[in-house]
Amino acid sequence: MKIANQKVSAVRLVEDALKKAKEFADYNIFTFINEEGALKKAREIDEKIAKGEPVGKLAGVPYALKDNFLSKEGETTASAHILQGFESPITSTTVAKLEAEGAIMIGRTNLDAFAHGSSTENSYFGPTLNSHDKTRVAGGSSGGSAVAVALDIVEFATGTDTGGSIRQPASFNGVYGLKPTYGCISRYGVVAMASSTDCIGFFTKSTEDMDLLMSVVSGKDSKDLTTLDDYYNETEVKPAKKVGVIKEFDNDSVDINIRNALKAKCELLKSKGYEIVELDMPALKYALAAYYIIVPAEVASNLSRYDGVRYGFRSENSKGLDELYANTRDEGYMPENKRRIMIGNFVLSSGFYDAYFLKAAKVRTLIVKEYENAFSKCDFILTPVSPNPAFKLGEKVDDPVAMYLEDLMSVSLNLAGVPGLAIPAGETAEGLPIGLQIVGPRRSDKNLIEFANVLKEDK
């Protein structure tokens, strides 16, 4: 990435990014453009450079922030009406770490409201358009961030991945997208969706940039007790030998372009001396059903806090407090938010808990064990990210189950807590990006990023 120095000023980098953000306004990428704030920070960095004072590793680097990260610049809305007007008095740890190294947020990006969705069509602010075809979806939920990087507006963007929300939009737009190991990056100051699967990660144009960002943000945070000690910067990279492919994912329900891309990468690996191992992972078939029980249950709990009382949108003209809650939540949530909250309350409710929530938690154990078993046979797994490339706007938005099926190959990683890196893997005949994901055991994030270099075509 381009970093400000004596030759290239931070103001220049930020101005270029802001100019591009305006040029691509019709893609509906941003919910807020941080023009004044970004230029002010850029001038401060340039002054430091001029005086020869030290600047950070990301000095003057413009980036885009998914609109579910709290910071004091702009409203944090999670693209939901119910949070409109919320100006955060606190800064998320990730933003604080990035900005301490000199990165400059030029805009907040669009997402499916509360990150519920796989297309960014569930946003209160309307859909973001795909970077390669404006009639298609950006993917989701981090659609705005993926498109901001794919259109080269910014050097990198932040994302959150609860079930594929970084990897799927990354693959729909031809960029790198990392969902790290659960617990690797602090989630303090990020709008919670499902606490047992939520992860923070990035979109980048190169593996080197991904490594740099991970080195900056990884590690323990006293404000988030689910963070692990910084293993990322302590990792000694080991060469891999065996790469697994999942038999159950190689069938006719997966787009032929994606299957061919996976085969081509396997051939490339073989030519470089790697062994390809076929894996039977039958429990993965049930990952999506387990996910759409566990995650809505956690969503119902995490989203019970939005009631119009303390911050954000409040419905007017309510007679009593109960009516205020009900009206605010009714007007403030998108239909998909309501579906998830209600399904969550259903699977947790008396009489159904054992049949749904407890059952899903047991299936989760099978999935965790299946991954452990797989990694006793190979170093990494290479799989599709989603069954198809970017689909048409409006194609699935009225059919919740069709939209959920988009997440078929991405959710099991979140249930198991293992990392996955989406990598660009060519294009379809129509010019749509194809993505694949590399999956590794817990704490293998740095190795995953290194291994992605092996999968680049030789130039």
Place this chain on the structure above:
Amino acid sequence: MEINCETIEHLADLSNFSVSDTENKSLQKDLNGILKYISQLDEVDVKDVEPTYQVFEMENVWREDEILPQEASREELLALTKEQKDNQIKVPKVL
């Protein structure tokens, strides 16, 4: 199991939503579709399998029970609400 009009009303109540009749119908259709999909777990044998609720490598993480300085002040937090009076958040009557 079939989600009907009454189930939606019960779930709306649990979720603190006011749901119109039209919305109730579309929610029945959507939620039944989702329920049908997630019910495929019925075919999995989980006898003697322990549940997994979290994939963090630790059980309990303790800290001292002490008040630490907070990033946001009382005034800043109160400023976020729509209505306040005497340093309190104001809401419509409860009873």
